[in-house]
Amino acid sequence: MARTLNDIQQSILDKKTEVVELSVLEVLTTNEQNTLSNLTSTSKVAIWRLWVYIVAFAILTLEKLFDIYKIEVDQRIAKNEIHNFLWYRKKALEFQYGHPLVPESDYYDNTGLEISEIVQSKIIKHVAVIRKIINGHGFLELKLAKEVSDELVPLEAPEIEAFKAYMFLVADAGTYIQYVSLPHDDLKIVLDIHYDPLILWQDGSRKDGMDNTPVITAINDFLYTLEFNGELILTKLTDYLQEVEGVKIPKIREAFSKYGSFDYSFIDETYIARAGYMRLDTDNTIINYIPREL
Template sequence: MARTINDIQQSIITDLKANFPNLSVSKFAEWRLWTYMVAAAIHAFEVILDLFRQEVDDLTTKITAGTKLWYAEMCYRFQNGHTLVFDKATSQFYYEQDDPDSRIVKVVAVNEGYKTVSIRVAKTDPEGRIVPLSEDERKNLADYFDTIHTTGIPTTIVSTTADTIRYNLNVYYDPSVPSSAVRENVAQALEEFKTSLSFDAVFYAQRLVDAVMHAKGVVTVKVAALEHKTSTETNYTPVDVRAELAAGYFDYADDNTLTLTSIQSL
């Protein structure tokens, strides 16, 4: 992890004082300015190294067959309606044509069970709503994984109607931002949160709150109620910390409650 500029500078100053005890003690001495410039350059280099290391780690994890990230990445690479070709030189399957429009999978959740991997997926409709794959699309994806996945580890492809999250939120906002704008900002934040879940098929209550907190104009949030149900359930279950998403993704209920209150009224 990259050291701070101050840490690097102090290390340089300590070494210089040990080797050159007669240096000026003035905080505005020219040599101190040079130590800052050198420290800033070293810090920038260490930040670049951290970014490079993270990029290498991410790529290594993605290309390691059998990991959760690998299954998720392969879902996103799936091209519906295209035929896989085997490359003898690399011993890998690939598509002869790169067709982004055929990459229909937009939401992925991967769970490991006993000697099996469950993959829950969904796509988006023309209006941008998250919807299940058709049966033909689901079957094509299953055939795709039967071709590329690790031998001996069966995969199950699930694509069902979204789980439902119902919320009752009290949002306290800065009155310098119009309440109508705050409401729009919160609505946008909630929509972005819905499509940004990780691939572990888990809804975390705190992350929803964090998403709302980042909306412009929001000062704080109080959760009056937060509930969840699957597509096969009739009644909602309260969400304390987390909820397992049977579909791997969720949509919001039609009867949510969002109350805006100026922070000045408290």
């Protein structure tokens, strides 16, 4: 960004104060070098001050030209940006609910808006872009979720409608997009917890009263920290439970998942949630607490 004229002049004046004699390599005669220390007039119209102004103005003009050139280069780069999965994800996260795009463009004009207003309007917090092929026809699937009280939830119907209109304007012409924003998938498990009786009660609560459900808390934390549309790996969940204080041996006997009104399906080892995120079905999860004396 170009400096101000005053800043440029001041940098020249500061340098003059530092340098009394110039290197012999500079293009100055001996007499000219000797008179350098005599440039002490404080008059604004002193010859040397006028030259400082002229040089500073020339530098300012050059720096402004550099700024213009940078803007032009950035615009060209933006226009030539590859529309890959990362681009679609970025554009989805830039969606501002309730705000119009600049006409004939793919961006917003947020002039006059507070940062908090802009952040609040960007309702989509999680996006996964997936390429699918059905009957030889390829299309993109966008899985979407927002956050309410630190929990992932689906977009509401008006929000989905507005987002579809936004993507119609910004996406590549002819690209078919399927939008998925669903309530969480459910996870139920049958789990044996061999616990340390010095730390946990037989119902799984901590004896110091700090947490009544440390195992369930750990499972929920694990599910929340999974990457959106990431793969649930039961072995990693077991490893995570192993770190819970008081848990000696966690063993997942069975695990099941479901979404929507479908029935539960057995999870062999891995599962990717249809909604992109999961929650533990505590009502149907079975945890057997077994004291371990060793």
